[in-house]
Every structure is written in C-alpha cells, then in structure tokens.
Amino acid sequence: MKKFCLFFSITLMMLATGCTSTYPTKSRSLMTSMRTQEKVITVAKEKFPAKDPIQVVLYKEGEAPVKPYKIIGVGVVAKYNNGGIKRQKAIIQDKLRGLAGSVGGDAVIEIVQDEQAVKGNIISFQRVLS
Secondary structure, X not given: OHHHHHHHHHHHHHHHHHOOOOXXXXXXXXXXXXXXXXXXXXXXXXXXXXXXXXXXXXXXXXXXXXXXXXXEEEEEEEOEOOOOOEOOHHHHXXXXXXXXXXXXXXXXXXXXXXXXXXXXXXXXXXXXXX
16 A cells, blocks of 8 residues: 555646646747747738749848838748747848748838847839839
C-alpha cells in the first residue's frame, strides 16, 4: 500500500508540473500580439497593378522623392518572427518591398520603427501631363 501511495504521489506531481509553461510572460505576450507579421493598410480607393519588389525604393529618414506621388497605403512589418526571434534589418526591408510591390507601390517613405514593428508609407509615383 505504501508503494502504491508513493507511486500515485509521484505521478500526480509529474502531471501537475507538466502543465506549467516555461515561457516568460513578456515573450508569450509578444508572440501572441505579433500574429500578423506583416500587413498593408490601404488608404487609396483605386487599385494599382502589382510591381516587382526589387524595383521598390526605400527612402531613408529625411529623404523624399523628387517626383510627384500619392500615398496608397501603410506597410507594417513585425520586428520579431513567430518564434519571438528578432529579424535582421535586410529581412525587414525585403518584406517592406514585398508589401509595397503587392499593392502597386513604387517606393516606401517616412519609415519609422518602434519596439515591435517597422512602418512606412507606400507611395505610387504620379504621371505629370505636359
């Protein structure tokens, strides 16, 4: 009977501790809040044909295009992947280019970043009629 109680107690303790999480609270909340890794918030009513992401230009902070343009959306890319690992700058830039190209953008301007994401205005250059 003593062996049965000891076995039962050990099994119960193993089951109880097996249900606990080892993730810190901060990373778990970060992972759940970043389920949408990248997205475009469109602000233009008209649709533009998709473009090759390689041709999309990223303007640095303080730079502005010389050509007339129209803001067609805002691209948002998470700094962390689904596993909570920080993305490299080049990966974030590639994702921004991909988002801009998917909605027909020619460039991304006014790129800003916070603790969790990088955001930029996606623009389309406008034709000037002469």
